[in-house]
Amino acid sequence: MSEQIQQIKVTIDDQTIMVDPGTSILSAARQIGGNVVPPAMCFYSSLKGSGGKCRTCLVEVSAGSEKDPRPMPKLVASCSTNVMDGMIVKNKTSDRVIDARKGVVELLLINHPLDCPVCDQAGECSLQDLAFEHGASHSRYEFERREFDQIDIGEYIKLHMTRCILCYRCVYIANQLTDNREHGVLKRGDASEIGTFIENSLDNDFIGNVIDVCPVGALTDKTFRFRSRVWYTKPMDASCSCGKCSGNAVVWMIGDEIARVTARKDKYGEVKEFICNDCRFNKKELSDWKIEGPRQIDRHSVISANHYEKAAPIHTPLLNKA
Amino acid sequence: MSRKLLLNNVHVEGIHTYDVYRKNGGYAAVEKALKSMTPEEVVEEVKKSGLRGRGGAGFPTGMKWSFIAKPEGVPRHFLCNADESEPGTFKDRYLMEKIPHLLIEGMILSSFALGCEQSYIYIRGEYMYVLRILEKAIAEAYQNGWLGKNIKGSGFNLDLSVSPGAGAYICGEETAMIESLEGKRGNPRMKPPFPAIQGLWQRPTVVNNVETICAVVPIVNEGGEAYAGVGIGRSAGTKLISAGGNINKPGVYEIEMGITVEEFIYGDQYCGGIKNGKKLKACVPGGSSVPILPHYLVCKTAEGTDRLMSYESLAEGGFATGSMLGSGGFIVYDEDQCIVRNTWNFARFYHHESCGQCSPCREGTGWMEKVLHRLEYGHGKIEDIDLLWDIQRKIEGNTICPLGDAAAWPVAAAIRHFREEFEWHVKEPNACMTRNYGLVTEKIFEKVNA
Numbered sequence: 001m002s003e004q005i006q007q008i009k010v011t012i013d014d015q016t017i018m019v020d021p022g023t024s025i026l027s028a029a030r031q032i033g034g035n036v037v038p039p040a041m042c043f044y045s046s047l048k049g050s051g052g053k054c055r056t057c058l059v060e061v062s063a064g065s066e067k068d069p070r071p072m073p074k075l076v077a078s079c080s081t082n083v084m085d086g087m088i089v090k091n092k093t094s095d096r097v098i099d100a101r102k103g104v105v106e107l108l109l110i111n112h113p114l115d116c117p118v119c120d121q122a123g124e125c126s127l128q129d130l131a132f133e134h135g136a137s138h139s140r141y142e143f144e145r146r147e148f149d150q151i152d153i154g155e156y157i158k159l160h161m162t163r164c165i166l167c168y169r170c171v172y173i174a175n176q177l178t179d180n181r182e183h184g185v186l187k188r189g190d191a192s193e194i195g196t197f198i199e200n201s202l203d204n205d206f207i208g209n210v211i212d213v214c215p216v217g218a219l220t221d222k223t224f225r226f227r228s229r230v231w232y233t234k235p236m237d238a239s240c241s242c243g244k245c246s247g248n249a250v251v252w253m254i255g256d257e258i259a260r261v262t263a264r265k266d267k268y269g270e271v272k273e274f275i276c277n278d279c280r281f282n283k284k285e286l287s288d289w290k291i292e293g294p295r296q297i298d299r300h301s302v303i304s305a306n307h308y309e310k311a312a313p314i315h316t317p318l319l320n321k322a
Numbered sequence: 323m324s325r326k327l328l329l330n331n332v333h334v335e336g337i338h339t340y341d342v343y344r345k346n347g348g349y350a351a352v353e354k355a356l357k358s359m360t361p362e363e364v365v366e367e368v369k370k371s372g373l374r375g376r377g378g379a380g381f382p383t384g385m386k387w388s389f390i391a392k393p394e395g396v397p398r399h400f401l402c403n404a405d406e407s408e409p410g411t412f413k414d415r416y417l418m419e420k421i422p423h424l425l426i427e428g429m430i431l432s433s434f435a436l437g438c439e440q441s442y443i444y445i446r447g448e449y450m451y452v453l454r455i456l457e458k459a460i461a462e463a464y465q466n467g468w469l470g471k472n473i474k475g476s477g478f479n480l481d482l483s484v485s486p487g488a489g490a491y492i493c494g495e496e497t498a499m500i501e502s503l504e505g506k507r508g509n510p511r512m513k514p515p516f517p518a519i520q521g522l523w524q525r526p527t528v529v530n531n532v533e534t535i536c537a538v539v540p541i542v543n544e545g546g547e548a549y550a551g552v553g554i555g556r557s558a559g560t561k562l563i564s565a566g567g568n569i570n571k572p573g574v575y576e577i578e579m580g581i582t583v584e585e586f587i588y589g590d591q592y593c594g595g596i597k598n599g600k601k602l603k604a605c606v607p608g609g610s611s612v613p614i615l616p617h618y619l620v621c622k623t624a625e626g627t628d629r630l631m632s633y634e635s636l637a638e639g640g641f642a643t644g645s646m647l648g649s650g651g652f653i654v655y656d657e658d659q660c661i662v663r664n665t666w667n668f669a670r671f672y673h674h675e676s677c678g679q680c681s682p683c684r685e686g687t688g689w690m691e692k693v694l695h696r697l698e699y700g701h702g703k704i705e706d707i708d709l710l711w712d713i714q715r716k717i718e719g720n721t722i723c724p725l726g727d728a729a730a731w732p733v734a735a736a737i738r739h740f741r742e743e744f745e746w747h748v749k750e751p752n753a754c755m756t757r758n759y760g761l762v763t764e765k766i767f768e769k770v771n772a
Contacts, residue, residue: 052512053680055720074719080512103716107685140709143692166678185507185678188490190688192678 008085009066012036012059013093025078025089026057030268037268038091039101039130041108041215042167043079045270050172051079054165055104056130060097063088075100098134105134110141111190112216113162121217123230126269127165146190153183153196154203156222156281157211161193164218170194170210177274178204194218205244208280212263212271223281224252224260233259235295240288244276250295258284264295325552327540327560328533329576332420338455340462343423349468351542352430356476359542364435368538370546372558377403377494377531378609378649379724380633383538389518390436391526399527400438401503402429402535404445404452405487405494408609409671410651413562414532416574418445418452422459428535429482430468431542436528439479444499447489456484491675495723496529497521498677509679510723531649533562554580557632561650567605568656570594579632583607584621586631587654600656604740607636608648610668611728613735614661615645641735660758661743665736666694672729683726686717690733697744700751707744711737 007018010028013036019028027045029037038059043051051057057079061072066086075097078089091097109131116122148161166185171194174182182204183196211219233252238261240247250265251258261280263271283289336342343349355364369384390398402425406414418425425443433441445453460482463469471479485503487493493502497511500522521527537559541549550558557579566572569587571594577586586592587602596602602617623629624643629636636647655664673687690713696702714730721727737744747754 052722055680055682058720077512077722100716100720103712104681104720107689107716108681110685110689141689143689165681166684168679187678188492189673189676189678190684192684 008083010083010085010087010089012089013091019083021082021085023083025059025061025076025081025083025087026051028083029078029089029091036091038078039126039133040079040268041126041130041165042169044169044172044213046272047169047172047176047213050167050169052077054108054167056101056108056134058097058100058104060090060094061087062090062094101134102136105131106136106139106141108165109135109139111146112165113145113147115163119163119217120220120225120230121163121214124269125217126215148193151195152222154207156208156277158220158222158225159194160218160220161195162218163216164194165216166192166194167215169213169215170219173209173213174204174207177206177209182207205276205278206274208277209263209271209274211280212265212274215269221260221280223284227259228254235297237264237292237295238289239292240279240283240290242276242279245279246273246275247279248273249275249279249289251289251291256286258286258289325560325578326576327549327552328417328421328424328536328562329574337421338419338423338459340423340459340466343421344466347543348423349427351539352427352434352468353474355431355434355542356474356478361435361437364431364538364542367541367546368435371537371541371549372546372553372556373534373537373541373549374557374633375531376533376537376561376650378408378611378646380647383530383534386518386530387432387436387528389516390528391519392437393526396525397440398436398438399522399525400429400433400436400441401496401499401522401527401529402441402443402532403494403496403499403529404443404449404532405491405499406449406532406649407446407491407494407675408611408649408651409668410564410566410606410653411609411649412564412566413574413650415449415452416564417532417536417562418449418456422456423463424536424539425456425532426459426463426468426482428538430473430480431538432528432530432535433480433482434478435538438528439481441480441482442503442522443482443484444493444503445484445486446493447487450486453484453486460484490677491671492677492723492725495725498723499529500527509677510725512722552578554630554632555634557634557647561631561647563631563650563652565593565652565654567652567654568597568600568659569654570597577631580630582621583629583631583636586652587621593652593654596654596656598656600658602654603657603659604655604661606645606651606653606655606732607631608646609651610653610671611724611731612646612648613641613644613731614664614739615735616739619643619739641731642738645735658758660698661736661740662694662698662747662754663758665733666691666698668732669694669729672725676725676729680722680726682717683721683729686713686726687729689713690717690729694733697747698754700747700755702744702748702751704745704748706748707737707741 012029015032017032038057040057041054058075059078063069065084151159153159185192186195211221235250235252238251249261252260263275331346365387373383374380490508492498493508495510498508502508517527553559560576560578563575575592588595605620606614624639633647638644669691673691676683676687678684693706714733717726718730
C-alpha cells in the first residue's frame, strides 16, 4: 500500500472495470471474465513477445480514451493493445468484430487438415473451440491443403506441421525457457514451418512444455499418442517431489494407469507452472505421484463433459475479491 | 519544362564519382548545415518544405522527424530504406546508381538533424551491384572527411554503412527492416511502440525512403519555403516516377507535382504515349499495391476534372474512383492486356512475399492467388468473383503490417472496375485462353459513352 497506482477505467461490451495502466485490452477483459473475453490463439501471458499474430482477438475500439474519444479506424488486436483511461471496447457487441473473426477462423482453417477424429488434441484444442463458436459449418476452400511430413523432434515430441497455425508460442517458449535457441520458423508466407535446423532434436529438460503451449495438435506427446481420446481419461491434480520443477501437475488416468502427465492449465489454457520432462514423460507410475484430487477442468469444450460437473464451486478470483 | 531538383546533374559524365559531384555543387548543403545551422533549424526547414515520404505512404517527413524520442544518453539511429521491391518501382535504384553521393549527402544532413551518429542504408539483396557503387561512394566520402569523426571540424560524428537484405519484399516495411538489420527474421513488429520511440536495438529510430532523403539536399540548399513553392498544394516538390508498361518511353522521370496525368502519359518529354498507337486500358499509378484505375478514370476524375500527378488528385474519389500516388511505380496497360492475368500476377507476388506471421495475410494471399489462377485459366465459377471480394475484405485492415492491405487493394480494385472482364473469363473459358478480353468487345468504351 506504499504507492497507490492510479487505476484507469475501461468499458468492454458495456461492462466497466478499473485496471492498472499498461494492462492490455485482453487481460482487462479476462478480469471481467465471461462472455466479453475475446478468444486468443497465439497470445500467452507468460511468454514475452507473444500475441498479435493470429488476429482472432481483434476488437473494435469505439472510443480511444477520455481525452481523445475518437474511435480507432481499424480493428485492433486486444492482446497487444493497451487500455487507455475511458476507452470503450466492443467485442461480442460489434458486428464488425464478429464478421472479421469469422473471416480469420475461415482463413485459419483453409490449410488445417481437419483431422480431428485422429488427432490427439481433439477435445482440448483451441482451434476446435474457436471454429465451433465462430466458424462457418462448411468451407469455401476448394484447393489442395498444405501438407508437411511429420517430424520427430527429440525422443518424446512429434511435430505434425500440417496442423500448425503458426502461433509462434513454441518458438517463444523454447527461446525463453532454454539457454540456446533451438528451433524457429523456417521459410515464409504459407510455406513457413516450425522446425529445427537440419532436423536437430529438441533436447532440454523443459522442452516438453512446447506440447502444452501448442493450441492445436501440431506438437504432441509421443508417450500418449493414440492411447486414448482425452475425454475418456480422468484428470487428477497430482504432485511429486521434483528437484527441477515444482512437481505440480495433472495426471490423466485410464483406470489405475497414468496415461499422460501435463502441466496445470487455467481456464484460458495457459500454464502457470511449467513442468520438467522427467515429470512429464517418465513418471508414469501411481507410486511416483501424490494424488490430490479431481482436476477441475475449467473449459467449456468437450473435455470437460462428464467430468465432475457437480464438484467444488469454480474458483473465481473476481467474485472472491468483491 | 518542369523543374528538376534531384536529377538535374544526372547526365553529367562521371557524376557518380566524388570529384565530379563536388565540382557540381555537391556537399554544399552539408557545408551550409554544419557551419550555419543547428539540427533544429534543419528539421524546421524540412517541416516548412512540406516534404512527404516518397516510399508510398506519403507521411510528412518533418512531422515524422519531430516524433523521435530524445532520451538522455540513448543513441538514436537513422535508417535509409533502399529495399525497393514494389513491382513497377525502380526510382531508388536509378538514384543510387547514378548519383550515390546525393544519397550520402542526404544521409549526413538527416542524421545531423536528428542527432544520429550511426546510420545505415538497408538495401535489397538483388541490388548487389548498387551496393558496391554505394560502398565506393561511402569510402570516397570518408576519405574526403564528410563521414567519420568530427566532420569538417563541426564536432558532428557520423558513421554510415550499407547492409543488404536477403531479397524479401516484407523487409521494406520499416519494423521488419529493423528486425532484419538486427539479424533476425524479417517479421514486422507490432505497433505501437513506433520506431521513433523503440526502433533499432530498442533505440529511437527514423526510417526514410531513398528519395525522401535525397530531397533533403535541395531543401537545405534552397530553403524549405522555396521547395514548398514547387509542386501543388500539399504535394510539394518533385517526385520521381518510374514509368513502365505499354508506353513508348519507359524510364525514370522527375516531375513537378501537379502536371496532369494526361501530359505525363502522352507528353513527349515523358512517356510519349501508348506504344504501337494502341488505346489506354488501365493504369496503376503508384506501384502494384495501389488500386488500378480504368482508362476513363486515369486522365479525369469521376467529377470530370483533370487528374493531376499529386498525392491528393490521384486519391480523389477514394478507392471507389481513385487510387494513390504510392511509391511512383507508374504502370500503363494498353488494350491488349488482361486484367485478370495482371491481378493474378500481383496476387502471386504477395502470396510469395507474405512473411507468414499473421493468419489473414498468410492464408488469404495464397487463397486469392489460387482462385485468380483458376479464373485466369478458364476453370473459374461465377461465385469465385464474390468469393475473391470476400477474401480481400477479410484481409484488409486485419493484419499487423500494410502488406495485407497491399495484397487486398489491387484485387478489390480490379473487381470493382473490371468485373465484366472477370465474368467473361468464366462465361467464355475457351475464348479467354486464346485471346485477351482487351477492348475487343468495346464494352468499357460503351460505358463511358453512355
